[in-house]
Amino acid sequence: MTIFRRRLQETGKEMSYEASKMALEEAGLELKDVDSVVLGSAPDAFDGIHLKGENLLDGAGGAGKPYLRVFVGGGTAVFSPIAGWWHVASGLADVCLVVAEEKMSSCFPHPQSAFGHIWDPILDRPLKPNLVWIFAMEMNRYMTVHGIKKEDIARVAVKNKRNALDHPCAQLAADLTIEDVLNSEVLAWPVQMLDISPPSDGASAMILASEEVAKKLTDDLVYLSGAGWCIDSTMWTDRDLYFPEYVARAAKMAYKMAKIENPPKEIDVAEPYDPFDYKELHHMEGLLLCDKGEAPILTREGVTERDGDLPVCPSGGLLGVGNPIAATMGIKACEIYWQLAGKAGKRQVPNDPQVGICQAWGDLMQYGSVLIMRRG
Amino acid sequence: MSFTHWHGDMEAQYIYTAGIAGERFFRELKDNGKLVGTRCPKCDITYVPPRMYCEKCFAELDEWKDVPLEGEVVAHTEVHVDIEDNKLAEPFVIGFVRIDGTQGGLVHYIKAPEVRNGMKVKAVLKDDRVGSILDIEHFAP
Structure with a gap:
């Protein structure tokens, strides 16, 4: 995965190339060994190039190969490797290169202006909505139903930004206090500046291989053992x-495939999607890693710290590493791979993880993609 | 910027229509100052804004229902900055109002000395209506 930053000069193709090359080198493969390519990238409006998938394909190693671009909003980060898994699990490909790219800086003065066109044009757009409002309402609802205090949500931002200090690609790593978060600028109450992940540019890539091929490449196998995705109405x-x-x-679809019956007990490390601090908590509950309303309590008790019983977002997450939408595959799916393979370096969780889960989320608060991995 | 670059845009213009169900919703709002929804008898769901189909069972819906202008605040936010991150002179509140007796509702401005979830509010309509969501000025207690 590449560093996450505002990277206006490099083209999306160049960032895709950089990430793809890194993944091939780590796997000990060359482009000629790749049978098919999946590319994930979010709305064309960010880069300002319609048919962005076609534009990016040569940088992603897709020229002259079976190639598929997938896009399910923020859920793309985990849906891309799911689409890659189809290629390999179906037997169509022995090696599939999955690349996720995002370049948000081309859209100015702020990529929020591209989000201005995702709403229902008749019911919503006359109100001139922006995304932060909508998430602020969801956060407000979550806090109201469970009686959650803002400081118990701010803890997530503190944890993830601190975890990101150990991530070489991080954009917003910091050692902060809960007070820093609570005193940051109010954007749309209860959302404040330090509750949100920043827009970013970057790319990530991973290689999926059939068991037969993978065994020739490494002794430290990590299997994709469960996949699930679901979308609810845009209303x-x-x-x-x-x-x-x-x-x-x-999550239930993925757990069934992975034969996991007791997620809190069987999952050793989790990377739920955390574009906002409350989303990590919301998604821990959605992933059935705890009861409804229990995630803030587990966080307060330190359970989700890197050395806790259930490490959550040991990568530093979107809050600390950055939020180049699809490319966050690098801190979700890639991170779980690195954690299970024992390759996470300073971010390595100490509980000898055997099973990990990652999840991404997107569209209008309606989409979830889930992938479970298991050490071989 | 020191590197080679161009400014550009993706020129395109669009006509957005309210659709079959939306047409009737906005005509009722404009001409009669009323909110209407469609009901799926099988699923017992009243959709507001109305839809021509039930997303659960896929029945085509033709049962139209007048619904009240009143509802309950389910979630809200107080907005302090604009889309380009400039601080607003006056924060404003936007929220989601579940319309009474329905499973749906509207996102809109809410004006009250203090807005809380669970609060009862009513749509305040403009006198001069054109058939737009902005024919509702805001919701207020």
């Missing part, structure tokens, strides 16, 4: 925002 106004039922459905 988010018809459901209660306090619990992401669609994430729970995606």
